[in-house]
Amino acid sequence: MPDYDARLVELYDTDNPAGPDLDHVRELADAIGATSVLDLGCGTGLVTAALVRPGRRVVGVDPSATMLAYAARRPGGDRVTWVHGDSRDVPDGPFDLALMTGNVAQHIPDPAWQRTLADLHDALRPGGVLVFESRNPRVRAWEAWAGAEPTTRPTDHGPLREWTEAEELEPGRVLLTFSNELTDLGELVVERLTLEFREREQLERQLAEAGFDVAHVWGDWSRSPCTDDAPLLVVEARRA
Numbered sequence: 001m002p003d004y005d006a007r008l009v010e011l012y013d014t015d016n017p018a019g020p021d022l023d024h025v026r027e028l029a030d031a032i033g034a035t036s037v038l039d040l041g042c043g044t045g046l047v048t049a050a051l052v053r054p055g056r057r058v059v060g061v062d063p064s065a066t067m068l069a070y071a072a073r074r075p076g077g078d079r080v081t082w083v084h085g086d087s088r089d090v091p092d093g094p095f096d097l098a099l100m101t102g103n104v105a106q107h108i109p110d111p112a113w114q115r116t117l118a119d120l121h122d123a124l125r126p127g128g129v130l131v132f133e134s135r136n137p138r139v140r141a142w143e144a145w146a147g148a149e150p151t152t153r154p155t156d157h158g159p160l161r162e163w164t165e166a167e168e169l170e171p172g173r174v175l176l177t178f179s180n181e182l183t184d185l186g187e188l189v190v191e192r193l194t195l196e197f198r199e200r201e202q203l204e205r206q207l208a209e210a211g212f213d214v215a216h217v218w219g220d221w222s223r224s225p226c227t228d229d230a231p232l233l234v235v236e237a238r239r240a
Contacts, residue, residue: 003064003065003066004064004066004067004191005066005180005189005191006066006070007155007156007157007182007189008180008189008191009044009064009066009067009070010070010155010156011155011160012043012044012067012070013044013046016043016046016102017046018046018047018050019221020220020221020222021047021101021102021133021221022046022047022050022101023221024131024221024222024223024234025047025051025097025099025101025131026050026051028097028129028131028236029051029053029056029096029097030053032096032097032129033096034056034095034096034097034129035055035056035057035096036056036057036058036059036093036094036095036096036097037051037056037057037058037059037095037096037097037098037099038059038061038090038093038095038097038098038099038120038123039051039058039059039060039061039098039099039100039101040061040086040087040090040098040099040100040104040116040120041061041062041063041100041101041102041104041107042060042061042062042067042068042071042082043062043064043067043071043102044067044070044071044074045060045067045068045070045071045072045074045077045080045082046074047099047101047102048060048071048080049071049074049075049076049077049079049080050076052076052079052080057081058079058080058081059080059081059082059083059090059091059095060080060081060082060083061082061083061084061085061086061087061089061090062082062083062084062085063084063085063086065084068082068084086116087115087116087119087120087123088115088119090119090120090123093122093123093124093125094123094124094125094128095123095124095125095128096124096125096128096129097124097128097129097130097131098120098123098124098128098129098130098131099130099131099132100131100132100133101132101133103133103134103135103195104132105132105133105134105196105198106134106135106195106196106197106198107193107195107196108196109173109194109196110196113196113206114206114209114210117206117207117209117210117212118210118211120210121210121211121212121239124239125239126239126240127238127239128238128239129215129236129237129238129239130207130212130235130236130237130238130239131234131235131236131237132234132235133221133232133233133234133235134196134197134198134203134232134233134235135195135197135231135232135233136197136200136219136228136229136230136231136232136233137171137172137197137198137199138199138228138229139229139230139231141231142166142168142174142176142195142197143166145164145166145176146164146165146166146176148163148164149163150162150163151163152183155182157182157184157185158182158183158184158185159182159183159184160180160181160182160183161180161181161183162178162179162180162181163178163179164176164177164178164179165177165179169194172196172197172198172199173194173195173196173197174194174195174197175192175193175194176192176193176194176195177190177191177192178190178191178192178193198233200217200226200233203217203233203235204217207235207237211239211240212237212238212239212240213237213238213240214235214236214237215236215237215238216234216235216236217233217234217235217236218230218232218233218234218236219231219232219233219234220232220234221234
């Protein structure tokens, strides 16, 4: 897959700051006494590095070499094992906790998603915990993303004008096109990705097929009830 533009990766943490997802996984890791943590789709490593503790092994895996290079430079990055790849490249475990934040689960289409769940099952110890989130398809968040007006903000490379387009290819599958115009440089960087919006029942079925017991499904990272209009499906499952 094409990698991300390094100039846009520099803005990633600003656009996706630490929030309740970090609080949730950090509390969970401490609560279960995790001595080994796997962050799949770790991106720039904001969450990954925050999970470092004395005596805890932390591994971050991501298919973007540009994001991993950024992650390795952040404070605490030298205490994380960074791996370029996907679930097939996870180093030997077993791990006590595996996580996917930042809607990583939605970036993985079927049948690669089923393979990913099987790989995570193999990487976790019996009773190990998997936690991730996926946007609730019933809220149709992509319509708001595509409906927003273009915005412009300053960057180290000059003004950046941004806008998003969305196309629902079929129910639950959305093609997003992100246009990023560096106006002073006269450059237009276009990034496209397809997101999978899976229903709760589908996620629970796929997890069961991969050998997981679903313990909780919340409506956000603050453990609110999962309702039809909840923004997220935050899933906590345990390896059977």
